[in-house]
Amino acid sequence: MGDVLRRRRPGGSVATLRRHPRAGGRLHRPHRRLDLRQGCLGPRASVLRGARQQLSRAPRERMRRVFLGVDCGTQSTKVVLRDAGTGAVVAVGRAPHELIERDDGTREQDPAWWVDALRAAVRDALRAERFEIGGIGVSGQQHGLVCLDASDRPVRPAKLWNDTTTAVESAALTRTLGGEKRVLELTGNLPLPGYTAPKIAWLAAHEPDAYARTLRMCLPHDYLNLWLTGEFVTESGDASGTAYFDVRGRRYSNVVLAAMDDRRDWTRTLPPVVASLSVVGRL
Known part of the structure; x- marks a missing residue:
């Protein structure tokens, strides 16, 4: 029998998984870079695709300059956008993490989940407007x-x-x-x-x-x-x-x-x- 894992879902429920003793390593996705200049995450994940099409047909407007803060916590990744001039909070985003738990005290997360959550949280924060990102600060x-x-x-x-x-x-x-x-x-x-x-x-x-x-x-x-x-x-x-x-x-x-x-x-x-x-x- 393999290890019995309890993977905590974002809502708090726990799913029990059984890992085969001869199971291989976890398959990780290739690294993708965060492309904020284009208002999207990764090479294909467009943010506000429909809005971008509308903007391309409208007169180009000056985008608001903001700074983007990231906090990769245990339960979720949070993103906040602050106006570069006033410091006011402009938008926030959040995406939850899963958690691998075992009765022996194991608490683990796949780093790929943090990347996925970062991408999702930034999408969430950018859902209503396009911004000029002046800088990014990361904590965790x-x-x-x-x-x-x-x-x-x-x-x-x-x-x-x-x-x-x-x-x-x-x-x-x-x-x-x-x-x-x-x-x-x-x-x-x-x-x-x-x-x-x-x-x-x-x-x-x-x-x-x-x-x-x-x-x-x-x-x-x-x-x-x-x-x-x-x-x-x-x-x-x-x-x-x-x-x-x-x-x-x-x-x-x-x-x-x-x-x-x-x-x-x-x-x-x-x-x-x-x-x-x-x-x-x-x-």
């Missing part, structure tokens, strides 16, 4: 572990902040580093089960093949930035919740990383840390 749920292969495709579903399967790895990492006092000296945070470091240790212990295929690791909002821009970066706010980031020195802790795996090249695995308000890339 912390602590989640996204594992990417050599083509930057997810190796497995992302383990989320509320996944508690890593309690054993959390305690073991604390002991390896010399106890809680020493850990706090190194990073300023303990490697709690919900943090990212124990998730990496869990993956190496429980899914060594997936761990070996993982070339790069990042957080959920880093993944969306990568999908949008092709740039692999993070910022100190999100990195502070990994338990392998020194919050005082604002850099990765080589001591913690070596304790997790002293053979892995962490400079290639983890994204460079940039300033929170820096421009990551352009569409």
Whole structure:
């Protein structure tokens, strides 16, 4: 018998799924870029197709300039548009996420669901008007572990902040580093089960093949930035919740990383840390 999964639907109901023990990996869609300049999402998903046809026959009007904010949460992705001049909220959009649950404390999501939700939420926000997008800001749920292969495709579903399967790895990492006092000296945070470091240790212990295929690791909002821009970066706010980031020195802790795996090249695995308000890339 395979694993029994409970996948929580957006409305709150739970569907029970059974995964065959020899089932292969999840098939992910090819990456598609978010094309806001054309008022659409992806190469074929037109937003307001009928309205665009009408606009093409009407005199061209100056579009309102707005900034687009994205928050990829646990339950949904939210989008807000704010007027570039006044800061007033112009439009909002939202799209729900599914959740994979198991009785052992597993809480996971497929990163492809975040991309789908982002596309749907932006469509929702743009449903009544066309805008000039002056910039995009992305935030997201912390602590989640996204594992990417050599083509930057997810190796497995992302383990989320509320996944508690890593309690054993959390305690073991604390002991390896010399106890809680020493850990706090190194990073300023303990490697709690919900943090990212124990998730990496869990993956190496429980899914060594997936761990070996993982070339790069990042957080959920880093993944969306990568999908949008092709740039692999993070910022100190999100990195502070990994338990392998020194919050005082604002850099990765080589001591913690070596304790997790002293053979892995962490400079290639983890994204460079940039300033929170820096421009990551352009569409």
